[in-house]
Amino acid sequence: xxxxxxxxxxxxxxxxxxxxxxxxxxxxxxxxxxxxxxxxxxxxxxxxxxxxxxxxxxxxxxxxxxxxxxxxxxxxxxxxxxxxxxxxxxxxxxxxxxxxxxxxxxxxxxxxxxxxxxxxxxxxxxxxxxxxxxxxxxxxxxxxxxxxxxxxxxxxxxxxxxxxxxxxxxxxxxxxxxxxxxxxxxxxxxxxxxxxxxxxxxxxxxxxxxxxxxxxxxxxxxxxxxxxxxxxxxxxxxxxxxxxxxxxxxxxxxxxxxxxxxxxxxxxxxxxxxxxxxxxxxxxxxxxxxxxxxxxxxxxxxxxxxxxxxxxxxxxxxxxxxxxxxxxxxxxxxxxxxxxxxxxxxxxxxxxx
Amino acid sequence: xxxxxxxxxxxxxxxxxxxxxxxxxxxxxxxxxxxxxxxxxxxxxxxxxxxxxxxxxxxxxxxxxxxxxxxxxxxxxxxxxxxxxxxxxxxxxxxxxxxxxxxxxxxxxxxxxxxxxxxxxxxxxxxxx
Numbered sequence: 001x002x003x004x005x006x007x008x009x010x011x012x013x014x015x016x017x018x019x020x021x022x023x024x025x026x027x028x029x030x031x032x033x034x035x036x037x038x039x040x041x042x043x044x045x046x047x048x049x050x051x052x053x054x055x056x057x058x059x060x061x062x063x064x065x066x067x068x069x070x071x072x073x074x075x076x077x078x079x080x081x082x083x084x085x086x087x088x089x090x091x092x093x094x095x096x097x098x099x100x101x102x103x104x105x106x107x108x109x110x111x112x113x114x115x116x117x118x119x120x121x122x123x124x125x126x127x128x129x130x131x132x133x134x135x136x137x138x139x140x141x142x143x144x145x146x147x148x149x150x151x152x153x154x155x156x157x158x159x160x161x162x163x164x165x166x167x168x169x170x171x172x173x174x175x176x177x178x179x180x181x182x183x184x185x186x187x188x189x190x191x192x193x194x195x196x197x198x199x200x201x202x203x204x205x206x207x208x209x210x211x212x213x214x215x216x217x218x219x220x221x222x223x224x225x226x227x228x229x230x231x232x233x234x235x236x237x238x239x240x241x242x243x244x245x246x247x248x249x250x251x252x253x254x255x256x257x258x259x260x261x262x263x264x265x266x267x268x269x270x271x272x273x274x275x276x277x278x279x280x281x282x283x284x285x286x287x288x289x290x291x292x293x294x295x296x297x298x299x300x301x302x303x304x305x306x307x308x309x310x311x312x313x314x315x316x317x318x319x320x321x322x323x324x325x326x327x328x329x330x331x332x333x334x335x336x337x338x339x340x341x342x343x344x345x346x347x348x349x350x351x352x353x
Numbered sequence: 354x355x356x357x358x359x360x361x362x363x364x365x366x367x368x369x370x371x372x373x374x375x376x377x378x379x380x381x382x383x384x385x386x387x388x389x390x391x392x393x394x395x396x397x398x399x400x401x402x403x404x405x406x407x408x409x410x411x412x413x414x415x416x417x418x419x420x421x422x423x424x425x426x427x428x429x430x431x432x433x434x435x436x437x438x439x440x441x442x443x444x445x446x447x448x449x450x451x452x453x454x455x456x457x458x459x460x461x462x463x464x465x466x467x468x469x470x471x472x473x474x475x476x477x478x479x480x481x482x
Contacts, residue, residue, distance in 0.1 A: 051430075
């Protein structure tokens with residue numbers, strides 16, 4: 001149906017009315033004039049109606065066209081967003097999750113900038129990596145190294161570490177930035193992580209031996225706490241989010257002085273974790289850049305673990321604390337000391353409850 | 354009577370620039386107000402006041418509209434009626450309808466509006482640029 005058909009009835013009314021006028025059917029001239037004006041107004045109203053209808057239809061067409069254009073644009077945006085998501089997922093694997101998150105949520109700007117923070121730093125290195133892996137085929141070496149790094153990284157992330165970098169077989173992580181649970185808790189988390197890594201490595205060594213690896217990996221670990229400069233370093237085109245400072249260098253030195261499959265702590269880390277971690281103080285080490293030999297501590301284990309094994313007795317509540325390291329303390333001497341304490345308690349008038 | 358009526362354009366309403374001293378009136382932009390009577394009411398009032406005193410004077414009215422909805426089209430027709438009525442009373446009224454050269458709808462609408470004017474002089478022009 002054309003728009004003319006749509007208005008056929010109105011056209012007929014106008015034609016009939018015009019015919020009445022043309023045929024001189026109005027005897028009264030005034031009536032004729034009024035009728036003529038009425039017809040003219042009707043014709044104008046009719047034109048207005050058609051015009052508005054046409055305009056309305058065209059506007060609707062334009063709106064539909066725009067709507068389709070919008071839909072197409074949305075499809076392109078969705079596709080581009082998916083591409084961007086895929087790309088950012090790939091890129092995220094080159095960044096520590098916390099750094100990735102802080103950049104992609106806008107919490108952190110990607111610019112050359114840094115700040116000073118107290119961090120706990122962790123270095124690990126595979127003992128004699130080159131000799132251990134020298135006879136391996138490239139694919140086997142890749143699989144072995146990636147499996148090792150993946151396992152260690154999972155443990156690091158579980159403990160809230162920020163992965164700074166992998167340097168071949170070496171791993172550098174830190175605690176305290178961009179998220180921190182407080183300096184003390186960051187240090188505790190770091191030591192717990194190191195112990196968990198060594199535990200997992202013992203399991204992996206058993207697996208690797210069964211798979212035929214002649215010399216499975218062994219580690220040295222160093223942990224230290226101190227002020228570092230943390231931020232983006234590099235150029236505007238290529239930058240790394242990393243940490244620098246003497247505390248970082250000292251951590252690397254502690255790592256190199258650690259025993260095989262051992263963890264060596266710097267003094268500040270030790271002072272932060274001493275309530276939770278059993279240690280054995282080592283001979284201070286000389287480190288370039290430090291005037292005095294640096295105090296360091298070999299980790300023996302977490303008191304909770306040692307208590308479960310029976311090598312430590314630990315009782316602690318508000319105002320009461322007993323920590324008995326049976327590896328260091330003679331049992332008879334310990335009993336005598338405790339009995340002396342009980343006797344003093346009784347003598348002071350408290351008596352048994 | 355005021356010398357001027359100036360209404361700034363918004364995303365939904367056109368700019369109104371009536372310079373009564375220069376006898377040059379202009380409406381420019383897009384027109385799809387939420388309430389067409391609220392927007393065009395003051396425009397009609399100002400135009401009525403001006404045309405009432407125009408007598409046999411001259412007046413130029415420019416329409417430079419990019420988009421208008423049906424209610425606005427009715428309002429524009431009412432403006433045209435007022436201009437045509439003033440011309441019928443002896444004023445020399447020139448109505449300029451500018452359209453975008455790519456916009457057939459506004460061109461056709463202008464042609465149809467022009468056909469309704471019996472006394473005012475109608476000019477259909479492409480927008481410059």
